[in-house]
Amino acid sequence: MTAKGRLGALLPKLILSPSFVIVLIFVYGFIAYTLYLSFTASTMLPNYDLVGLRNYERLWQLPHWWLAVKNLAIFGTLYIVVSCALGLFLAILLDQKIRGEGMLRPIYLYPMALSFIVTGTAWKWFLDPGIGIENTMQQWGWDSFQFGWIKDRTMAIYCVAIAAIWQSSGFVMAMFLAGLRGVDGEIIKAARIDGASTVTTYRRIIIPMMRPVFLSAFVVLAHLAIKSYDLVVALTGGGPGQATELPATFMYSYTFSRSQMGVGAASAIVMMMMVFAIIVPYIYAETKREPGQ
Template sequence: MAHSPKLALARPGPHWRDRLQEILPRVVLAPSCAAILVFVYGFILWTIYLSFTNSRLMPVYEFIGFDAHIRLWTQQNWYVAIKNLAIFGGLYIVVCMGVGLTLAILLDQKIRGEGVLRPIYLYPMALSFIVTGTAWKWFLNPGLGLDRTMHAWGFTSFNFDWLVNPDMAIYTVVIAGVWQAAGFCMAMFLAGLRGIDGEILKAAQMDGASPYAIYRRIVIPLLRPAFLSAVIVLSHMAIKSYDLVIALTGGGPGNATELPSTFMYSYTFTRNQMAVGSASAVIMLMTVAAVMIPYIYSELRERGR
């Protein structure tokens, strides 16, 4: 039976409270979205434009092309920064994932005290990179920390001078970074291990598979999403590492621990080469995008299936 047009017109519209509940979240989020558009994406576009100018101490808005990018790739410090990023980033990601996976497997054995060990492993992640860098600077300083302690205990031949050794200083950054982020990887892998169906593991055990074979052929392949997420997060953290290096080594000795992030800061704010610093920031942005875009694409593709 068809409804009468008069009855349809007589029906009350949505209540004002329903409309308010629909509009209020948008009103509350609007200032945050506007701030993000201006202070994140707006300044990203501004930095990209500055990289095509001849800005030095102050911004200059005359477009001159790729001159700053060309000058960037003639700087010896830039190549040092890229080399250090390859060393730091590669070791940081691999060692963090190795230590995190090992700790996760150990905790997954339902050992006693897991509730105590888990927060202990995660605690470094709660610290800022400034705190981590400062603490490790004190610990690795030959005149204050490990060296002095070992000498006081009678081990006078002990020598660990990596912090002041130009050839080894970058590895102290790796040590501090791994100490802070390994617990984060452990948490990701532990969540992945706890999400694996126990029936699969029981079936493999009944077929006579050894624990090593179970982890190598079943468990680790099933942790692929956790591995991918860990690589993405750690890569992003490695590329933008600035405060850890500044607090731990200050980029030294010399420029032995220079990274693209410290290079960008020094050329923009201390060497009055804003255009070159902006060009290095653009390269860093492209590197982050090269890591993030394939990951986002794969996630969206899997959700669309």
């Protein structure tokens, strides 16, 4: 091989090597460091005295952590199920080649262009009883109208779910719409020749063929639900009290506010294992899938 050929083969590696080193250090290196801290007696500052699984034992004995896990179960279930249902409905609506589709698509997708901080702040104003929808409806004459969920300990977590669903449904719609547009038109024509209605065609033929899209949407939404932090901080700050605490906000508060770095690191590792429990089976299923399936 000539010197020019060797340089051509080496050049992509040289270009990518700085990014590879940075990712290796600042992603995987800090993951390893967090894992190590979860086995130490670290409090306000790192303490490298190993304590085994003591931090994990303390973590699962904390009512605060169990509340965060319970809230994650409620929030994650609503977020994934409603986002998928609403996204599928919007995708089917646009798949009918309705007039104005080109205008509706960016409108539905616009919320995903916003950060969760912006979404949380906007919905905080919208749901605030003093300045939001409750105040507006009362000024319009509905004096008995009340919508103070964001101030209610039992209902505040549903406000977080509403804001998250509003932001992500358009993205899910785009995924489903791409899947719908990828269905073989001959299959649909054959179903209609056989007398199947539009509803039956979608329910019996098209939607079952979109299982990979459902799986992809589930993985993306579950990952976003587990690591939700900025939306909760902007919308409720984890309150009222600790009513909307999630594992991500728990990890931050125990690491920095309560100076329990070891417990915070343990909660971060548990969150990472939750993500792995979702992503690893998905990757395995994708790699084992035969071509054409």
